[in-house]
Amino acid sequence: MCRIGAIKSKNYIHPSKALHLMRSQQKGHDNSGFAMVMQDLGGRFANYKELPILSMACTDEGVKIAEDILHEAGFSRVMQWSPEINEQAGLKIEPMPNYVFQVLHYPKSYKYAPAHEKEELLVDIRLQIREALEQTNDGYVYSFWPDVLTLKEIGDPTDIGTYFNLWQPDEDFTAKIITAQCRQNTNYDIVRYAAHPFFLEGYTALANGENTFYEKNKNFQKNLYKGYIGFESDSQCFLYTLHYIHKILKWPLQYYKHTITPLAYDDAEKREDHAILQNIRAVLGNLELNGPNTIIAVLPDGTMFNTCDAKKLRPVVIGHTADTAVISSEVTGLNEILPERDWTQDIYTNEREMVVINNNLEVERWQQ
Amino acid sequence: MATMKVNQISRDDLDWQIQYNTDRCTFCGKCVAACPFRAIEAGVEKRRKVISDHFTPEPKVQFKTVPVIKQCVGEYNFCRGCGICERVCPNEAIKPVRNEDSRFGVKYRATLADPYKRGGRANLATEKRTLDKIKVGRISQMTDPSLDASRHTFDMLAPFGRILPADEMPFDVVDGKLVMNSATPKVNWIYPIIVGDMSIGALSWRMWEAMAIAVAYLNEQVGLPVRMCSGEGGVPVRLLKSRYLKYVILQIASGHFGWNRIINAMPHMQELPGGILIKIGQGAKPGDGGLLQAKKVASHISEIRGVPKADLLSPPNHQGLYSIEESVQKMFLSLNSAFKFQVPVAIKVAASATSVSVYNNLLRDPYNIVGGFFVDGLAGGTGAANEISLDHTGHPIVSKLRDCYNAAVHQGKQGQIPLWAAGGLGANWNLAADAFKMMALGANGVFTGKLMLQIAGCVGNDHGKCNACNTGLCPVGICTQNPTLVKRLDIDKTAEQIVNYFIATDNELKKMLAPIGNSSLPVGRSDCLISVDRAVADRLNIQYSC
Numbered sequence: 057m058c059r060i061g062a063i064k065s066k067n068y069i070h071p072s073k074a075l076h077l078m079r080s081q082q083k084g085h086d087n088s089g090f091a092m093v094m095q096d097l098g099g100r101f102a103n104y105k106e107l108p109i110l111s112m113a114c115t116d117e118g119v120k121i122a123e124d125i126l127h128e129a130g131f132s133r134v135m136q137w138s139p140e141i142n143e144q145a146g147l148k149i150e151p152m153p154n155y156v157f158q159v160l161h162y163p164k165s166y167k168y169a170p171a172h173e174k175e176e177l178l179v180d181i182r183l184q185i186r187e188a189l190e191q192t193n194d195g196y197v198y199s200f201w202p203d204v205l206t207l208k209e210i211g212d213p214t215d216i217g218t219y220f221n222l223w224q225p226d227e228d229f230t231a232k233i234i235t236a237q238c239r240q241n242t243n244y245d246i247v248r249y250a251a252h253p254f255f256l257e258g259y260t261a262l263a264n265g266e267n268t269f270y271e272k273n274k275n276f277q278k279n280l281y282k283g284y285i286g287f288e289s290d291s292q293c294f295l296y297t298l299h300y301i302h303k304i305l306k307w308p309l310q311y312y313k314h315t316i317t318p319l320a321y322d323d324a325e326k327r328e329d330h331a332i333l334q335n336i337r338a339v340l341g342n343l344e345l346n347g348p349n350t351i352i353a354v355l356p357d358g359t360m361f362n363t364c365d366a367k368k369l370r371p372v373v374i375g376h377t378a379d380t381a382v383i384s385s386e387v388t389g390l391n392e393i394l395p396e397r398d399w400t401q402d403i404y405t406n407e408r409e410m411v412v413i414n415n416n417l418e419v420e421r422w423q424q
Numbered sequence: 425m426a427t428m429k430v431n432q433i434s435r436d437d438l439d440w441q442i443q444y445n446t447d448r449c450t451f452c453g454k455c456v457a458a459c460p461f462r463a464i465e466a467g468v469e470k471r472r473k474v475i476s477d478h479f480t481p482e483p484k485v486q487f488k489t490v491p492v493i494k495q496c497v498g499e500y501n502f503c504r505g506c507g508i509c510e511r512v513c514p515n516e517a518i519k520p521v522r523n524e525d526s527r528f529g530v531k532y533r534a535t536l537a538d539p540y541k542r543g544g545r546a547n548l549a550t551e552k553r554t555l556d557k558i559k560v561g562r563i564s565q566m567t568d569p570s571l572d573a574s575r576h577t578f579d580m581l582a583p584f585g586r587i588l589p590a591d592e593m594p595f596d597v598v599d600g601k602l603v604m605n606s607a608t609p610k611v612n613w614i615y616p617i618i619v620g621d622m623s624i625g626a627l628s629w630r631m632w633e634a635m636a637i638a639v640a641y642l643n644e645q646v647g648l649p650v651r652m653c654s655g656e657g658g659v660p661v662r663l664l665k666s667r668y669l670k671y672v673i674l675q676i677a678s679g680h681f682g683w684n685r686i687i688n689a690m691p692h693m694q695e696l697p698g699g700i701l702i703k704i705g706q707g708a709k710p711g712d713g714g715l716l717q718a719k720k721v722a723s724h725i726s727e728i729r730g731v732p733k734a735d736l737l738s739p740p741n742h743q744g745l746y747s748i749e750e751s752v753q754k755m756f757l758s759l760n761s762a763f764k765f766q767v768p769v770a771i772k773v774a775a776s777a778t779s780v781s782v783y784n785n786l787l788r789d790p791y792n793i794v795g796g797f798f799v800d801g802l803a804g805g806t807g808a809a810n811e812i813s814l815d816h817t818g819h820p821i822v823s824k825l826r827d828c829y830n831a832a833v834h835q836g837k838q839g840q841i842p843l844w845a846a847g848g849l850g851a852n853w854n855l856a857a858d859a860f861k862m863m864a865l866g867a868n869g870v871f872t873g874k875l876m877l878q879i880a881g882c883v884g885n886d887h888g889k890c891n892a893c894n895t896g897l898c899p900v901g902i903c904t905q906n907p908t909l910v911k912r913l914d915i916d917k918t919a920e921q922i923v924n925y926f927i928a929t930d931n932e933l934k935k936m937l938a939p940i941g942n943s944s945l946p947v948g949r950s951d952c953l954i955s956v957d958r959a960v961a962d963r964l965n966i967q968y969s970c
Contacts, residue, residue: 265567265568266567266568268564268568268940268941268942269949270951271948271949271950271951272947272948272949275833275838275948276833276836276838278836279833279835279836280836300590304591305590305591305595306597307595307597307602308597308600308601308602310600311602320577320579321579321581321613329601329602331604332595332601332602332603332604334611334613335593335595335604335608336590336602338583338587338611338839339587339588339589339590339593339839340590341839341944341947342838342839342948344944346941346942346943346944347568347941348567348568348569367571367576367943368568368569368941
């Protein structure tokens, strides 16, 4: 079983927090990998909020492939950073030769381009790099987006932390939102792309459980948007549905819940907005979620939320203090990194609600 | 050597031979009276017996004339094997026995120069049904718990009507909520099994009424929103003007039978019909058109259809339609507008090598008014058809349904025109299993016809038994207008048994949904199916297991 976790804070936090959050739950997962997405970056990335950051792990040839594509498209490098590698004997990790975090300037022709054109460009370039890397098996590109870093690796999470020197707090490598998971996709082939969290155009999602509607979801999503690719993990579908509802259809967030876990026909019938609900169910029945799942997601504006499937559920708990909120598969994770919180205020998300944490760290419970 | 008439039809030419035991017969006459085909008659036979009533043999010959029940032998009065004689005989003295060496097919044609006609289904099934080679092989375990079929709430409704793509929905965001800014195509959410579509005329009015009663009861008492399709034979005016019309899907086919009455009744309708189904073709005898022989056109059939007593042929195509686009513009638009776009309009076609092209075309229709694609496979039943069409034309439903679904997936339009499939479903008496598998392969729902007749007491089967629906002499009162024969059918009992069958089926569907962990219909969940037949697995793109 997966264990997932997410931290959202008013202050910049170091990934070691995420490692502590996840390691305390290690009996529940199989310690087969570590992956995280950092958003709203501080430290050395704090001054580049508007510029896209390329996150990739690749061979030397892979670096060249990506740089050629970026160069040809007109991007220019502003800054590059690679984590300090701490190689020790006996670490359980399967490292890639290079971990690249590169801040780039948009092409000059995009100087006055509207936001959506820039966004499409970033998706196109990332897909182009991904395809090129896949052809020669030279690496993986995880995200190419402003103010976002992604790191994924196979191995023991504790050792991965040691390898990247992530156990040591570092003010230059921080973010206000960190989502993390400590497991690779052990049900199927172990592929780096299959590791949660998944990221697309400012949206992040990670999930626990099995998506039993994977085939239905995938068959429907693969024609909806060019970025809905891969499907190495059945949980990618949850991200794509969120992106489709919120980014492409521009529906308010609560309709994500109505899409993935529609109310029973009888219950929907009694509501004032039954026509809307029935229409959503009709047109997006292929995006329903059958469970058992719990999903943590982050929106481009930094809003974080959690929701579950409507009948089988998976464990999840949300705890918070005045300046930090944490979502965790197990309460032990909360106890580890938020021991001072008022645990009576912890929220165990039910099957019909979304727990939403906004940028003021206000925790709202939206009932479906 | 004795002479014989080689070319004359004889008893050993027939498909069925009457096995009769004089010793058990009491000559009550029930069998003769009950046989609607006049395939048996009372007669006498001469018997010669040699006896001796002395101590020493003194043989004497006695001739006796004894009464017997005899089989008639002819191209018209022949035994269909329905077994009604056996059912009514108090002494088990008589029954039909299949003649493995029958030559009837050749005798009939060679004598009458006429295509042989019959009802029922294709009788040339040579191997196990495809659906029986498919199992539900993905059972929720460990990480995905199964549901409890008896306690969990299941949500089993299917759309009848056009579903728009999400990005074409007329939604506005007002105060953080979605609101509709214009209408969407009408969609009725109904039970995923439709009773259909068999006409009054093909069926006796008692059978048709029993189905209508059953459907109303299922809706109003049992809570299952089952719909029934009228078939193309008109609808009783009383029903058209009643509140029960909402449970009926009206069919229009190439003969347009009964539509005068339907149109005249429109101003008096209390409720809108549950839908309109335009029938282009049917799974049995595709391309041959419907056939109601004059002998079944009783006076009430003439009236309800608005036709004289004559052989009634629904032409194999709609005379005014020459293309798919034209059918959309003419029939769909006119029928949609007739009911002010409040009644979804769907189309029924025979499964065919061309079904996918038609479906693709409809999916791309810019008017968004095709509310369902009903595909009917060759194993469907029929009231009357030329045997050659029944046995040698048509397309199995399973792969065709799958192809249609895959075509929609390929276009990214799955679910937009709901797929409904039929054609021999429930032929193994278990409709729930067949329906479930078809849905997992991509159907939104299924429809069933022949099975309803079998629930009512149809004695025919797919091995040539009875199959006399075309004769107007149905021995159980289901497919006849003969006033004596129709009384054999108990309307209330038939309605009750159809209701019971649906209740059982509903429970069995849940028994299939629970192990895969679904609380809604498993449309497109082919991941839960496996096949023990490699060819079937490959063709349907499901997991092969052995």
